[in-house]
Amino acid sequence: MNPRIGMVAGEPSGDLLAASVIEGLRAQAPDCVCAGIGGPAMQAAGFDAWYPMHALTVFGYADAFKRLPGLLSTYFGARNRWLRERPAVFVGVDAPDFNLRLEQRLRQAGVPTVHFVGPSIWAWRYERIHKIRAAVSHMLVLFPFEEEIYRKEGVPVTYVGHPLARRIPLQPDVAGARRALGLDPGARVLALLPGSRASEIRLLGPRFLQAAQRLLQRDPGLVVLVPMVNAQRRAEFEALLRRLPVPGLRLLQGAADAARPVAWDAMEAADAVLAASGTATLEAALFKKPMVISYVLSPAMRRLMEWKSGQARPYVPWVGLPNVLLRDFAVPELLQDEATPAALADAAWRALTDAPYAQDIARRFTALHQDLRRDTPALAARAILEQAGHGAG
Missing domain, CATH: 3.40.50.2000 (Glycogen Phosphorylase B;)
Structure with missing residues (x-):
């Protein structure tokens, strides 16, 4: 098994989370290839960064508007490459505005999609659950109460714990x-x-x-x-x-x-x-x-x-x-x-x-x-590799 896994992380916290997942993936599938948009921690774990993480890093709405042309170029560049060279599974780490849009398009094209770190729909804009349901084949959540929310809404979900709980x-x-x-x-x-x-x-x-x-x-x-x-x-x-x-x-x-x-x-x-x-x-x-x-x-x-x-x-x-x-x-x-x-x-x-x-x-x-405190890298990697063996769900 030599799965190609697409990944996107758009900020430092996501970079650290994704790096831990890459380590978990390599422990279970040593020949897997992870590529896409990521930061230095992911690259240190063996990630092939087509675009640097800072291509997506914005600070507030005004900054996002100013950088819109670059964001769109990165989005379409990555999306079109994945549509040509389809990965076994795509993993979006946080960055929901960018990743859910990308996940929906890839899932429509038959690529299984995993989203790691649930948007805080329990606090703001619960209606986003409809977009998540359409975009995500499997959800990985950090907090135990989130599992019940997604399961109730018919979104396949795995509670993987919070990586900080193992590091601290x-x-x-x-x-x-x-x-x-x-x-x-x-x-x-x-x-x-x-x-x-x-x-x-x-x-x-x-x-x-x-x-x-x-x-x-x-x-x-x-x-x-x-x-x-x-x-x-x-x-x-x-x-x-x-x-x-x-x-x-x-x-x-x-x-x-x-x-x-x-x-x-x-x-x-x-x-x-x-x-x-x-x-x-x-x-x-x-x-x-x-x-x-x-x-x-x-x-x-x-x-x-x-x-x-x-x-x-x-x-x-x-x-x-x-x-x-x-x-x-x-x-x-x-x-x-x-x-x-x-x-x-x-x-x-x-x-x-x-x-x-x-x-x-x-x-x-x-x-x-x-x-x-859970073995987050192993739990996340297992769910991702299971999706890599499936068609779009």
């Missing part, structure tokens, strides 16, 4: 992380993660820094760790720091190709986390940290999201992934006008100082971690 240890090494960062083992430490987008730094950064200033009034010895995703975000955050100085704050920036994200060092060393809603909150949960989740949208972006989704708010009452997964407000969410420096500081202070609360959170997050 069940028992965090707080002392080791503090030694690596040169921190006092007895210090009180807050990891502050304002996000990886310029808009997040602009809208959340000042609130987070003012909250940190308030926390330092309560504990002048508090250490604040702020990991930066790249040099550009760091420069933007440093500009805020000049206006809103926080004594004891340490900026951390790792190498772009580091095997372990620098944010993980900060979270593992911390007593608590103040974070923008997103994947970082799931990572903080896997490190068993009490946290405060926050997010702020500009009025224009909020109107655009409401227009595109037809919703003023998500279907579920929670925004942060840990709360969505636990189906409970296990940790506080301070969003929009509620995200005041005073409210953020009060919630973060409880996370830093309330030991019984932190212990209960650690217990709940440990159970969550165990639930998400």
